Amino acid sequence: MKYYRLYRKLKKMLERGVVKYNYNLKKFNTYNIKSRGKVVVLVNSLETFLKVMKVCEKEKFSPIVIGRGSNIILARKKIKSVIIIFSDRFSNVYKIDNSIIAESGAALSKVVAFATNSSLSGMESAVGIPASVGGAVYMNASAFDYRTSDVVKSVLVYSHGKIREIGKEELGFGYRQSIFQTSNDIILRVEFELAFAKKKDIRDKIAKVIDKRKSKNITSFPNAGSVFKNGNNYFAGELIDNCGLKNYNINDAYVSYTHANFIENRGRAKGKDILALIDKIKQDVKTKYGVELQLEQKIIGE
Numbered sequence: 001m002k003y004y005r006l007y008r009k010l011k012k013m014l015e016r017g018v019v020k021y022n023y024n025l026k027k028f029n030t031y032n033i034k035s036r037g038k039v040v041v042l043v044n045s046l047e048t049f050l051k052v053m054k055v056c057e058k059e060k061f062s063p064i065v066i067g068r069g070s071n072i073i074l075a076r077k078k079i080k081s082v083i084i085i086f087s088d089r090f091s092n093v094y095k096i097d098n099s100i101i102a103e104s105g106a107a108l109s110k111v112v113a114f115a116t117n118s119s120l121s122g123m124e125s126a127v128g129i130p131a132s133v134g135g136a137v138y139m140n141a142s143a144f145d146y147r148t149s150d151v152v153k154s155v156l157v158y159s160h161g162k163i164r165e166i167g168k169e170e171l172g173f174g175y176r177q178s179i180f181q182t183s184n185d186i187i188l189r190v191e192f193e194l195a196f197a198k199k200k201d202i203r204d205k206i207a208k209v210i211d212k213r214k215s216k217n218i219t220s221f222p223n224a225g226s227v228f229k230n231g232n233n234y235f236a237g238e239l240i241d242n243c244g245l246k247n248y249n250i251n252d253a254y255v256s257y258t259h260a261n262f263i264e265n266r267g268r269a270k271g272k273d274i275l276a277l278i279d280k281i282k283q284d285v286k287t288k289y290g291v292e293l294q295l296e297q298k299i300i301g302e
């Protein structure tokens with residue numbers, strides 16, 4: 001089946017506005033790269049998601065999943081794939097005792113706000129990470145004293161045609177690492193286990209984290225956070241800086257002047273500009289230090 005026929009089929013089955021054809025993904029990635037996805041599904045319920053997966057599996061399409069697009073590089077102008085987006089339309093958050101349950105499209109900041117209003121502590125330092133719940137688990141996002149892996153209790157996933165719950169011990173968490181990076185399971189819902197605390201203390205901590213983030217003031221240009229992982233004995237940004245690469249550019253893709261482990265889109269950078277800049281950085285660091293930098297960001301549609 002061709003993409004257009006798949007689109008027509010899904011359109012007939014789903015609510016209006018849920019499935020798009022040749023859709024511009026610029027506002028779905030924080031690099032603001034202009035790239036069009038052949039068939040794009042803006043998931044609005046579990047039921048929609050299951051219907052889409054059933055058709056895709058029958059017709060042999062392998063969808064790509066994205067959340068808030070804050071850690072991805074859209075590699076091409078046109079991405080010939082089905083792209084499933086979990087964002088605001090799939091973002092219910094509720095609580096049971098000291099657990100918060102969130103759909104995978106919920107912004108992490110929404111969960112932090114919900115936790116604060118529920119007097120639940122443990123996620124204050126996640127404020128400012130522009131992740132979806134699914135993306136945060138996939139990447140094991142962390143900041144200051146927060147690690148997603150510390151607060152996740154279980155994850156509801158779509159795995160080979162079935163829905164199942166996976167407990168924390170099976171999630172293979174490590175630095176920017178989770179089982180999902182190899183399993184290809186799709187994260188649908190996450191249970192976070194938090195601790196009751198005074199609202200005032202939670203709010204004070206959040207205010208401090210916001211101040212800390214502001215004082216870093218890394219860049220105002222579109223970016224997707226750290227490009228490379230740090231190593232056991234090096235900071236990627238330091239090695240890149242020592243290679244004299246700050247402000248180095250390929251077309252509108254620049255190595256940030258304020259933090260060398262960030263790449264900025266200072267205009268109309270394309271995925272291929274960012275990828276070429278990544279290659280240049282890797283080469284220079286390898287030549288000078290013999291270190292193979294490991295990419296943290298995920299390439300989509302290569």
Ligand SMILES: Cc1cc2nc3c(=O)[nH]c(=O)nc-3n(C[C@H](O)[C@H](O)[C@H](O)COP(=O)(O)OP(=O)(O)OC[C@H]3O[C@@H](n4cnc5c(N)ncnc54)[C@H](O)[C@@H]3O)c2cc1C
Nearest residue numbers: 067068069070071131132134135136141142187224225298
């Ligand atoms: C300004 C800025 C600041 C940042 N600060 C931090 C920080 O402090 N700490 C930190 O760790 N990161 C930080 N990041 C990086 C980024 O926010 C995190 O990596 C985040 O976890 C990505 O979440 P996302 O929803 O945007 O995922 P996306 O970028 O949409 O996707 C990332 C990967 O997750 C997969 N994925 C997403 N959702 C699902 C799902 N439901 N099921 C299966 N796979 C899925 C995608 O396929 C992709 O491979 C920052 C980024 C920016 C732009």
